[in-house]
Amino acid sequence: xxxxxxxxxxxxxxxxxxxxxxxxxxxxxxxxxxxxxxxxxxxxxxxxxxxxxxxxxxxxxxxxxxxxxxxxxxxxxxxxxxxxxxxxxxxxxxxxxxxxxxxxxxxxxxxxxxxxxxxxxxxxxxxxxxxxxxxxxxxxxxxxxxxxxxxxxxxxxxxxxxxxxxxxxxxxxxxxxxxxxxxxxxxxxxxxxxxxxxxxxxxxxxxxxxxxxxxxxxxxxxxxxxxxxxxxxxxxxxxxxxxxxxxxxxxxxxxxxxxxxxxxxxxxxxxxxxxxxxxxxxxxxxxxxxxxxxxxxxxxxxxxxxxxxxxxxxxxxxxxxxxxxxxxxxxxxxxxxxxxxxxxxxxxx
Amino acid sequence: xxxxxxxxxxxxxxxxxxxxxxxxxxxxxxxxxxxxxxxxxxxxxxxxxxxxxxxxxxxxxxxxxxxxxxxxxxxxxxxxxxxxxxxxxxxxxxxxxxxxxxxxxxxxxxxxxxxxxxxxxxxxxxxxxxxxxxxxxxxxxxxxxxxxxxxxxxxxxxxxxxxxxxxxxxxxxxxxxxxxxxxxxxxxxxxxxxxxxxxxxxxxxxxxxxxxxxxxxxxxxxxxxxxxxxxxxxxxxxxxxxxxxxxxxxx
Numbered sequence: 001x002x003x004x005x006x007x008x009x010x011x012x013x014x015x016x017x018x019x020x021x022x023x024x025x026x027x028x029x030x031x032x033x034x035x036x037x038x039x040x041x042x043x044x045x046x047x048x049x050x051x052x053x054x055x056x057x058x059x060x061x062x063x064x065x066x067x068x069x070x071x072x073x074x075x076x077x078x079x080x081x082x083x084x085x086x087x088x089x090x091x092x093x094x095x096x097x098x099x100x101x102x103x104x105x106x107x108x109x110x111x112x113x114x115x116x117x118x119x120x121x122x123x124x125x126x127x128x129x130x131x132x133x134x135x136x137x138x139x140x141x142x143x144x145x146x147x148x149x150x151x152x153x154x155x156x157x158x159x160x161x162x163x164x165x166x167x168x169x170x171x172x173x174x175x176x177x178x179x180x181x182x183x184x185x186x187x188x189x190x191x192x193x194x195x196x197x198x199x200x201x202x203x204x205x206x207x208x209x210x211x212x213x214x215x216x217x218x219x220x221x222x223x224x225x226x227x228x229x230x231x232x233x234x235x236x237x238x239x240x241x242x243x244x245x246x247x248x249x250x251x252x253x254x255x256x257x258x259x260x261x262x263x264x265x266x267x268x269x270x271x272x273x274x275x276x277x278x279x280x281x282x283x284x285x286x287x288x289x290x291x292x293x294x295x296x297x298x299x300x301x302x303x304x305x306x307x308x309x310x311x312x313x314x315x316x317x318x319x320x321x322x323x324x325x326x327x328x329x330x331x332x333x334x335x336x337x338x339x340x341x342x343x344x345x346x347x348x349x
Numbered sequence: 350x351x352x353x354x355x356x357x358x359x360x361x362x363x364x365x366x367x368x369x370x371x372x373x374x375x376x377x378x379x380x381x382x383x384x385x386x387x388x389x390x391x392x393x394x395x396x397x398x399x400x401x402x403x404x405x406x407x408x409x410x411x412x413x414x415x416x417x418x419x420x421x422x423x424x425x426x427x428x429x430x431x432x433x434x435x436x437x438x439x440x441x442x443x444x445x446x447x448x449x450x451x452x453x454x455x456x457x458x459x460x461x462x463x464x465x466x467x468x469x470x471x472x473x474x475x476x477x478x479x480x481x482x483x484x485x486x487x488x489x490x491x492x493x494x495x496x497x498x499x500x501x502x503x504x505x506x507x508x509x510x511x512x513x514x515x516x517x518x519x520x521x522x523x524x525x526x527x528x529x530x531x532x533x534x535x536x537x538x539x540x541x542x543x544x545x546x547x548x549x550x551x552x553x554x555x556x557x558x559x560x561x562x563x564x565x566x567x568x569x570x571x572x573x574x575x576x577x578x579x580x581x582x583x584x585x586x587x588x589x590x591x592x593x594x595x596x597x598x599x600x
Contacts, residue, residue, distance in 0.1 A: 048502050073505040074514075080506040086499040090521045099517075100507030151507055 003155055003187050006054035007044045008066070016040050016211035019054075020189070022155075027181055027188040029202030031195060033230050037211040038191040039083075042157045045189060046080045047073035058155055074103075079153030083160040085144035087132035093119060093143045094128040100151035118146040122180075138169040145180060154186040161190070162197055174200055195219065195234060207231055225347055227268055236306070238276075238315050240269040244346065255312040258288035258341045267346050273306060275343035276317035279336045280327060287338035295333050298324060309337055364582065370575050379576035387554040388562035388577060392539060395470065395558055399477035399538040400531055403485045406478075407534075408527070411489035426490075433483045440479055441547020448475060449548070472549035473556040477538035484537050488530030492523040529592050536588045540581065 003022040010016070016037040022028050030038040043049040045056060047063065047070070056064040058078070063071045087096045097118050098111035106114070119125050122142045127135060135143060141161060148156060161177060162170050178201055181188050192198050198205050199219040207215040207228055215227040226232040232239030242251035244267045249257045257269060277283065283290055293311030300306075305324045307317045315337055329335060372379070379385060413419075414426050432440055448455040448466045458464040466472040500522060504514040520527075542560040549556040551565065559577050566574040 043502075046502075046506050048505070073502070074508050074510060076506075078506060080503065082499050082503060086497070086503050088500060088503070088518060088522075099504065099509070103504070103507050103509035103513060103517075147503075147507065 003045075003056075003058050003189075005041075005045060005056045007041050007051050007056065008053040009040070009044060009049065009051045011037075011040050011049070014040070014211055017054075018206075018208060018211065018213045020206050020213070020216075022187040022189060024187060025185060026204065027190060027202045029198035029205045030189065030191045030208050031198045031205050031231075032193065032208035034193055036208045038193075038208050039159050040211075041208070042080075042159050042189060042191050045155065046078050046157055047071060047076050048080075077152075077154040079148030079151060079156045081141075081144050081148050081156070081158040081161050084164045085137075085140040087135070087140055087143055087147070089131075089133050092129050092131050093124060093135060093139075096132055096143055097147045097150050100147060104151060114150055115146075118150050119143070122146050122176075136169075137165050138173050141165065141173055142176065145177065149180070149184060156181075156184055156186060156188045158188065158190045160192055162192070162194070177201060195223075195231075225268070225270060225345065232270070236273060236316065236318075238269075238271040238273065240271070240313065242267060242269060247341070249346065251313060253312060255291070257313065257339075257344065259344050259346050260341045261346045263346065263348070265348060267348055270345050270347075271315065271339055271343065273316045273318035275339055276309075276315055277338045278307065278317055278319055278323065278327060278329070279338065282336055283338045285338075286340060288341040289344075290336055290338040293335060293337045295329050295331055295335060297331060298329060300324075309335070311337065315339075367575065367578055367582065370571075371579055372572055372575075375572060376576050376579070379573045380580070382570075382573055384553055384557075384562060384566065384570075385573050385577055388557055388559045389580070391470065391473070391554065391557065392559040395473045395477055396535055396538040396541075398474045399481050399541075400485075400535040402474070402478040403482045403534045403538070404527070404531055407482050407485040407530075408489060410482075411486045411493055414486070415490045415493035429486055430483045432480050433487075437480060437541065437543025438547050441476060441544040444472075444476055444479060444544060444548040448472070467548060468550045468552060468556060470549075470555055473545050473558060476544040476548045477541045477558075480541050480544055481534035481538040485527075485530040485534040488526050488533060489523065492526030492530075493519070496522055532588050532591050536585060539584060 002024060006019040008017045014037055018041050020028060030041060032038050040049060044051050044064070050070055051064050051066045053066045055062060055066065062069050063076055088099065091099070094112060094115045097115035101111035101114050102108065116125070116128065119128050124139060124142060127139060132140065145161070162174055165173055174197060181201060190201055205217060205219055205222055206213055207222060209228050209230055215222055215231070222231060223235040226235060226237055226239055229239055240251045240257065242249040242257065244263045244265060247259055249259050249267060249269060251257055251269070259269065277287060291312050293309035295307055296310045297308040298305055300321050303321050305319055305321045307319060307324065307329065309315050309317060317337060327335060380389070410429060414422065414429065445452065445467065447453045448458070450456065450459050450465055450467060455466060458466070466475055496519065500518050501514050504518045509517070540560055541558070542564065545556065545558060546561055551557050551561050559581060563574045563577050
């Protein structure tokens, strides 16, 4: 009981090449910026988009091998929850949920009974005869989930299920969604660009950027050692890409950074913003790395300030608001940035 | 403002001119003369048949143009829409050499089945269908092309066979456009003159539809011609009212 998928295809200008495995009872989040190709992967799993190469195997059955075998979406045991719900606008809530049961040969009475059960479970019993277009965003999203679950799919796919909702509703629906996902016995794959959605809803996160999987792990693992600029910026960590030669790493732009670990080959460097020191002149002391920079932007929050620096190596420093005032910093001012070699973590990429 | 007023007057004046000439007390009697009754009955039969044909032939055509990728699709779309801009008389000539007794297809229709379309009611229907079809196709095609495909995708992922998706999702969702397209096609068929008179002729009770009768009677019995014209005006207004939600957009 598992899903193994290696999906390679090109849609328009975008090439996608991603692999993922999902075990029974597990929820995977495909996390990445807009336009990374997450939805395309989901559509390929559902059979709405044939793949070019690779294979999609669900419970040992080949659904798509990029060639001879292609099981059409209507014959896959896969449920799909669309962004903005995509409820049938000409039907009411109950008939939306009943649709799949009817389509799979259930009688009208049976379909309505199943639909009523699901609506009840989602606390929407009294909205049963409300037209789909008159449901609120949160209600529509829950009806969409009920509609997908009512046919008991082995694999449930959710495309940005919370993106269309405003903040307050979003928190409620997210909590509900977690409960309902846990009640589903099959596999779940969720697409989101929001790390909070991913953290709350998923057991494991697959980070996708520009059509490729860049990292897999729990949210903790991913934020601790991000492997992509997008995640690093998202969690506020500095990420540098370079090549290690012993205790030196040559980063993009040819600049060298001194690190504690020795090693060779391509690496990621992560530097926490609070490890970056600022000084008006070249610092003399234990810091092995120091370079002159220009302040690009300062954002203050509480007593802290995040200072975005442009230089041979672009970094974000986190210092106290008092320090910013004492140094007389503002956009455009010059300042030396320093980092102790021991505050830089290195991991091979 | 002044130019706009002139433009508006230009559109409205012919209508006023027509309505001024109507002998309202005589209208009932004028419309029940044998020639008027024949024309009205024939127009109803022909325009409704042409609309049905336009829908039956036009829906699959609109589907293919909207949904199937094939080389030359743009050319095919342009060809289908050609009757909208083609002078109807030319359409009639074309129909004559395609479906007439010596025409491309007509020759075999006559030789093998004894079917002659020229100077027959079927010919009048054919002429009306030819000019009405694009009005339905263009409306249906736009609706099918603009329909959010996720509704159909959603139905598929729920395990719905493709035919059922068409029947239970696609068609219900584009139904307002199909009704509007059919109404447009019907109005066009009802007013058809050039292609009908060229291809089917002007035979009372067989091919003489209301517009043909109006043209013929304007000399001999103008009051009947005017009465029939009023009927066509009323029908046009009714079609506009039917399409009001679609085009007037509540303003």
